[in-house]
Amino acid sequence: MAGRPNIILIMTDQQRYDSISALGYPYAHTPNIDAMIEKGVALTNCHITAPSCVPSRASLFTGYYPHTTGVLANGQKWQRTWVESLRDAGYRCVNVGKMHTIPYNSDSGFHERYVVENKDRYMEGRWYFDEWDKALAAQGLVKQQREFYRERADYRERLGCFDWELPENMHSDAFVGDMAKWWVETYPPTEPLFLQVGFPGPHPPFDPPARYTERYLKRNDLPLPKPTKEELDSLHQELKDKRQHDVEVDHDSVVWSLDPSEDQMQRLWAHYLGNVTLIDEKVGELLASLKERGYLEDAIVIFTSDHGECLGEHGLIQKWSMYDIVTRVPTVVWSTAGRFEGGRTVDGLCQLFDLGPTILDYAGITPPETFEAKSLRPALEGRDWTPRTHVFCEQIGDVAMAGGVEFMTGVRSDRWKLVHFKGSTDGQLFDLENDPKEVRNLWSDSDYQDRKRELLDVMRDWLIESNFKTRDVMAAAR
Template sequence: MIDQLMQKPDILLIITDQQRWDSITCADHGWGHTPNIDRLANEGVYFEQCYCAAPSCVPSRASFFNMQWPSKIGPMKNGDLWKTSWVQLFKDTGYRTLNVGKMHTQPFDAKCGFDQRFIVENKDRFNEPRFYDDYDKHLKQLGKTPPNRLTTPRAPDYTTNLGAFAWPLDKELHYDYYVAKTAKWLLDGLDDSPLFMQIGFPGPHTPYDPPAEYLNLIDESKIPFPPEYEPGDEILPLKQYRQIMIEGNHDGIMWNERPTSEQLRRLRKYYAANVAMIDEQIGEIIAKQEANGRLDNTIIIFTSDHGDSLGDHRQIEKWTMYDENIRVPAIIWAPGRLKEGQRSKQLIAQMDLVPMLFELAGVQLEDSGDAINAKSVLENKRPEREYVYAEHGGCTQLPDIECMTMIRNKEYKLVHYPNRDYGELYNLIEDPYELSNLWNSKSHASIRSNLERQTNSTT
């Protein structure tokens, strides 16, 4: 082991898209089928209270890969420019840096510190201006057309299936299978250089479209239903967002104001089946690295860019600051470098995983920006975060706002909308599902004021 630790480790950074924190079996009340992800947690470190910096892809990923809050680097919504990352630092120290799958840089083909990228963008396959990624080119050569935003509304059950479809092509042509197959191919061609590979699975992002065989892995009895929620007195952005998803066709979804229990169970089953497929492919990637004799000197990070409401708060997808959207799975597996089987309930931001990764890899990081070192928190060498933050700008799903900022500690969450007379405040101890907005509560006025001041002084 000493000889291995003298060598730079390989790094596999696995990022799924839109995966809830509770969709892995090892989570508290977890309801997915994820034996391989569970293995990483059981043999590594599982941060149970990890929060991303934004409830949509671009600002969340840009923040993570630059270790700064979105407003400090610019991208506040999907489509905003970002093309730099700390991956360049690994490249500068001799790593071969590869990206397979989704990064969601803007532009899509930004180098972002990688020697080479094998780009797979949104599952919806509807990007303007039109960008043909590596997956598009692969299917074009095969004469195949995957589902897209134009074809899914033609399905006979489109108005009732809430975005859940069985994958209509061969399993081998699924986006997530293609990403894993490409990653395994690249792992077979390694040289003596240390490897940094970011593997970006497009799933379980909408449409929820697993190959049918994975539905058999999901135990429906373990699927939780959303807590009962009545949106009558909601603030305007939340009402508008729900209505936009009901009236629109975003990511192949036609949402419903009041889905039935049967619809919700089906929706979550298809989502969990897509996660199960990804988990299977993660297991094969691990097996490939082991067959190459390099697994014992490999660090694996597993996380997601944000979550998904899946019917919680009568919403679908993301874009709001509820925990189901901003709390993410976060696991670091590093044999010989970390004690196995640690579960941390310490409050961290997702970007805090990055300084920890640099330290474990023995790569110098001179400036960690807004991030703190999660390893130091884990080892009680510094306190956990008192607060975590998230930000998002106005967009087509949030048309009435300029931006929103979330601040959260272990007791309260506040969502601030500048220049608006509304907001959100939740008591997370008494109301963990964030069902009762205390923004206008006189007895909570001092708590609200303190959190607003803290928000303005930090982000």
């Protein structure tokens, strides 16, 4: 174990924790990710720092909270990462797929980048041609996209669900998986290797080839969300505004419904889970190639996602909220050479960006003292480890935050969650022990005012400590 391990970081986009069979969702067909979980360590309480792609990824790849990076919404510029430290230490650093740096093609510490961005790229970087765009064009194919979906008579009824009708290998997730496999199989073996593979799915449009969707369309036991009128009426006004906004504006080819039918919900979940199964298949193929080329003789393999997805729960679609279905992500870390014992779970609170110093730690690199992320190596190795007492999440106004709220901040302990909406006297407070689905908002309940004040104090102290600890980082950025 004296050498440095190869490090493989596989990330999906917008994947819920409960979309994987081995994590307690038996409806999903995910045999390859299940196998990783059975061999590795599942972090069952890993939470993001921002409920949208760009700020979450900027936080993960820098080791700082969004308010420290200054990246708090999609479209904001970021490009410097701790991958530079891996490159400087002798790792061959390769990215295939989505990183969502802004600009998309910054090197960000990688020797090689094969960029594949959002499936439905409509706003920032709309005319940037990534590897997938080039491959489609080379075959004379026109990508399925919003302009063409809008021409379909049932566009508004589909809730972002479509069948991929072009060649199957040209689906974005199949393309990324195949390209990563191609790189592994053709590039002269190099060690140590840091390979980041970013699948664009199951982010919408929910568009896998039909064969992946069929198994889920046939199931009559999927536990589809059925929010009550009482819950919908009790939503924070920002989330009520978001519901209406998502009906009127088709982000990522999704036109939402305030009252979707059961058939619509079945189709939504079938397409989402079908996309997960497609990704799982490609993960299995990639791992097989890595093994064949010798990379798995000593490797740390990580599978995770940048945030989750509501899929109709709480009457919402997509992210941009701070329910656990958005903030809690599937995360597994597997040592192929027995650096730590597998087949275990770590149930204490941690944050997605804690993976950064963990990766540096295993690469023999001391993370900067100013990092707000903390290495999970002690937890993975079964040594003394103190879980986080609280995890935090923040989001500035974004394309789908249509109300008067400029900024959301969330704090969560093992039992309690509070969400603060800047500019609003209302907020959210949930007792996760007695209300794990986060349906009953206790913000205005007189019996819980002390608890609310306690969590607001935690939030205040966290921000003060964060600003003090990172003062030199922020000064150097000027």
